[in-house]
Each structure stands twice: as C-alpha cells, then as structure tokens.
Amino acid sequence: MSSTSPSGVGIAHLPNQKHKIISKKGAHYTLMVCGESGLGKTTFINTLFATTIKDSRLPEKRFAKQLDKTVEIEVTKAELEEKLFKIKLSIIDTPGFGDYVNNRDSWIPIVDFIDDQHENYMRQEQQPTRHGKIDMRVHACLYFIRPTGHSLKPLDIEVMKRLGSRVNLIPVIAKADTLTPKDLAKFKENVREVIQQYNISVYACAVDSDDEDTTARNQNIVDASPYAVIGSTEIINIDGKQVRGREYSWGVAEVENDDHCDFKKLRNLLIRTHMLDLISSTEEMHYEHYRQQQMANRKFGEPKVPRTKKVENPKLREKEEELRKSFTEKVRDEESRFRQWEQQLIQERNRLNKDLESQHAHIKHLESELDNLYQHGRSGSMRR
Structure with a gap:
C-alpha cells in the first residue's frame, strides 16, 4: 500500500531520526595497528587523528605468553568530538611484534585478542541485562609492511592470512618516502600478487554508488591498496603554506599530497567515507561468523573452547x-x-x-x- 497524500505521512523523516539517535549515542570505533617495530605506527595514528593520542593517554597493557616470550598488547583509549558527534576510539598495538629471531606462532596473541573481543561481546549478549555493553571488537586492522622494495616476508604472509579471516584487514606500506615512485609502484604490485597468490582476504570498500563522483572516488581508494603512507605531525612552511610532512635535503615529503603518498585515501577509507561500513561489516560478517562457529561447537552458556594443542x-x-x-x-x-x-x-x-x-x-x-x-x-x- 502506498500513500496518496501529496505530503506523505512522514516516513521520509526516518533518516533524520536515525541521524539524531546516532549523533546522541556516538560510536565505538576500534583500530588495530600491527607490524614490526620501527615502522611509524604510533606516528601514523597521531597523524590520522591530527592529535597526539598514543603519548597523551596512558595505555592499558595486556600481556600474552608466546613461546617463553611475553608479547605486550597495548590498548589506548580516547574520546574524540567533532561537530557535537562523539566517538569512543580504541587503538590496539602490539609493540615488539616480529622483533624476535624465532617468530614462529607470533600471530597467536594477536588472533586471540581479536577472538576474545568477539567472545566478550557474545557473552554480554547472553546476559539477562544487556544495557551498557562494552564493545571492543576490532573494526579495522592496519598491517604495516616494511618498505623493502621486494615482496612480503613469510611472517607477513602467515599473519595476514590469519588476520584476514577474522577482521577487516588493510595492508599499509610504511615510510613510503624511503622508496622512489618507480620502486614503490613495483613494490605495490609485488604485494598485490602475493595477496592474490595466497588468497589473503583484505578489506575492499564497495565501489558502486548512485553518484558517479562517489563511485570514482571509491574506485580510486580501492585501486590504491596497499596504501603507501607517510606519518608526521611536524608542520613545515613551504612558500607560506603550512603542511605536515618530513623535510629532507632534497625537499619535503608531504603527508597530504596524493603525489607523495596515499595518506588521504586511507584517511577517507578509515574515517570520512567507510567508517560505518567497517563497523557494519565487523558486526554482520566477522562477528556473526565467530558467533555461528562457536554456537555450533558448544552449548548455550558454555565457556569458549580452548585452542587445541598439538x-x-x-x-x-x-x-x-x-x-x-x-x-x-x-x-x-x-x-x-x-x-x-x-x-x-x-x-x-x-x-x-x-x-x-x-x-x-x-x-x-x-x-x-x-x-x-x-x-x-x-x-x-x-x-x-
């Protein structure tokens, strides 16, 4: 049945109502940064949100045992506000990952952390009172790749395969200013080939849209993966223009210059255009897959099945x-x-x-x- 009233009955105002509800509640958004030490993960996060997040707030530290070595998982929480919209941000970092001579099974603490957040949320949903649920499910995992100019290392391949099946995995080439444009383009192509060869699942935003400009922008974002980034909170003056970047003897590598790196494309993906899709896909795909898998293997209310030992x-x-x-x-x-x-x-x-x-x-x-x-x-x- 359709309304014949020229002014309608008001259902067209539903998006406005939804906007008001979301604006009032805000959102929970959790980013994980993973990769070897010294790749500028902390600097990138601070550059991404245009503020010092990881230095100004004391991180919560969790420890996981890995082959007689203690792997530290840092959880940094912050609350950001822009135009009266608040977002509760959580940054997950794994300092020291990949620093050992023997990195066998080094992915276990990271994978366990992601699974544990799904588990914690699922158990909260099973409680009689579900008000005030704590949601720490990881919505996007930025995997930082060392800019070797060659290809992915075996450790990178193994970890990315494990992460891609559990979370929205986004490959990032760190310190893009250390490679020439030609070498960077070749390195990107090598990484894409390895990802395809080993069937590594990476996040790809939807391209099609009713608006041609939006479709072209989304296609431009997808084509840029893996995203080559430069992180810097330093402000440099170039002919009277204030820019963020890194100054060298040969010139300045600008963070927000598309000719220098993919920082703006990645920022658009993470914050400006696809944050909702990252949150929704985590809920509807990754969390739902975990929930169905667990409910198929255990009775209601039973604890999580521990990882089987060899x-x-x-x-x-x-x-x-x-x-x-x-x-x-x-x-x-x-x-x-x-x-x-x-x-x-x-x-x-x-x-x-x-x-x-x-x-x-x-x-x-x-x-x-x-x-x-x-x-x-x-x-x-x-x-x-």
Missing part, C-alpha cells in the same frame, strides 16, 4: 629433550670457557697495568736523576 609424539619429545639438554650443556661449557678466558684477560690486563705503572715510575725516576745531573752540571759551570 599432539606430541613421545619419541620426538624425548629426542627433543635430549637435544635441549645437549645444547644447554654446550652453552654452559662455552660460558665456562668464556669466563675463564675473561678472567685470564683481566689478569693479563692487571699485569700490564702494573708493568705500565712500574715503567712510568722508572721513567719519572730517570727524569728526576736527569734533572739533578743537569742542576749539578749547571752549578759547576757557574762556579768556574
């Missing part, structure tokens, strides 16, 4: 233990030999120092005798 072969375990003991003994023997050698060096150094002191004392004695002889000789010549 079944170990007793013989292999015994052999591994023997090798570990042998290695430990060799290390202990080497340490003992090193300490003995160190003691010998110390003793030799002390002996040489004593000899040197003795030689210095002897030289001073000879110099004193020489002075005395000189004085006597001079006195004798004066008497004559």
Whole structure:
C-alpha cells in the first residue's frame, strides 16, 4: 500500500531520526595497528587523528605468553568530538611484534585478542541485562609492511592470512618516502600478487554508488591498496603554506599530497567515507561468523573452547629433550670457557697495568736523576 497524500505521512523523516539517535549515542570505533617495530605506527595514528593520542593517554597493557616470550598488547583509549558527534576510539598495538629471531606462532596473541573481543561481546549478549555493553571488537586492522622494495616476508604472509579471516584487514606500506615512485609502484604490485597468490582476504570498500563522483572516488581508494603512507605531525612552511610532512635535503615529503603518498585515501577509507561500513561489516560478517562457529561447537552458556594443542609424539619429545639438554650443556661449557678466558684477560690486563705503572715510575725516576745531573752540571759551570 502506498500513500496518496501529496505530503506523505512522514516516513521520509526516518533518516533524520536515525541521524539524531546516532549523533546522541556516538560510536565505538576500534583500530588495530600491527607490524614490526620501527615502522611509524604510533606516528601514523597521531597523524590520522591530527592529535597526539598514543603519548597523551596512558595505555592499558595486556600481556600474552608466546613461546617463553611475553608479547605486550597495548590498548589506548580516547574520546574524540567533532561537530557535537562523539566517538569512543580504541587503538590496539602490539609493540615488539616480529622483533624476535624465532617468530614462529607470533600471530597467536594477536588472533586471540581479536577472538576474545568477539567472545566478550557474545557473552554480554547472553546476559539477562544487556544495557551498557562494552564493545571492543576490532573494526579495522592496519598491517604495516616494511618498505623493502621486494615482496612480503613469510611472517607477513602467515599473519595476514590469519588476520584476514577474522577482521577487516588493510595492508599499509610504511615510510613510503624511503622508496622512489618507480620502486614503490613495483613494490605495490609485488604485494598485490602475493595477496592474490595466497588468497589473503583484505578489506575492499564497495565501489558502486548512485553518484558517479562517489563511485570514482571509491574506485580510486580501492585501486590504491596497499596504501603507501607517510606519518608526521611536524608542520613545515613551504612558500607560506603550512603542511605536515618530513623535510629532507632534497625537499619535503608531504603527508597530504596524493603525489607523495596515499595518506588521504586511507584517511577517507578509515574515517570520512567507510567508517560505518567497517563497523557494519565487523558486526554482520566477522562477528556473526565467530558467533555461528562457536554456537555450533558448544552449548548455550558454555565457556569458549580452548585452542587445541598439538599432539606430541613421545619419541620426538624425548629426542627433543635430549637435544635441549645437549645444547644447554654446550652453552654452559662455552660460558665456562668464556669466563675463564675473561678472567685470564683481566689478569693479563692487571699485569700490564702494573708493568705500565712500574715503567712510568722508572721513567719519572730517570727524569728526576736527569734533572739533578743537569742542576749539578749547571752549578759547576757557574762556579768556574
């Protein structure tokens, strides 16, 4: 049935009502930044939101055990407001990720954190009272890639495969100003080929739109992936124009110059044009997939099924233990030999120092005798 009234009954005002409700409630938005240390993740976040977020607010630190190493997961929370719209922002970082010589299974703490946020939200939904739910589900994961100019490392491939099935994964090439435009374009192509080869699921925003300009803009954003970025909060004066960028002897790499990097495209994707889609796809796809998977494997109210451990072969375990003991003994023997050698060096150094002191004392004695002889000789010549 359709209304024949020329002015309608008012259902066209529903978007306005929705806008008012959302504006009043605000939104929860969680970004995860992942990648090796030293790639400028913190600087990028501060550049993205045009304010110092990660330095001005003390982060909450969570720790996860990984192969006898402690992996630290930092949760930084902030509340931003623009034109009376408030957003509760959470930044998830994994300092030290990929810094170890052996990075096997280094993805586990990150994946567990993402799954745990889905689990926490699902358990809150199962409670009789669901008011004031805490939502820390990760809406976008920026995976920072070191600008090697070659291709993705095995660690990058493994982690991105695990993350892509759980979260909106967005690959980011860090420190784009360290590569020439030609090398950067080639590196981007190499990364795209590896992503396609290993079927890594990455976030791609919808392109089609009723508006041609919006469609072209969205296509431009999609084509830029993986996004090459430059992060800087430094303001530089260029011919009277204030820009954010990095100053070098050859010139200035501008953060918001599309000819220099993809920062503006990535910012549009994350904040200005597709934030709602990132939040919705997390709810409707990633969280729903987790919820269905868990409910198919356990009864209502049961705790989460723990990660299954690998079944170990007793013989292999015994052999591994023997090798570990042998290695430990060799290390202990080497340490003992090193300490003995160190003691010998110390003793030799002390002996040489004593000899040197003795030689210095002897030289001073000879110099004193020489002075005395000189004085006597001079006195004798004066008497004559």
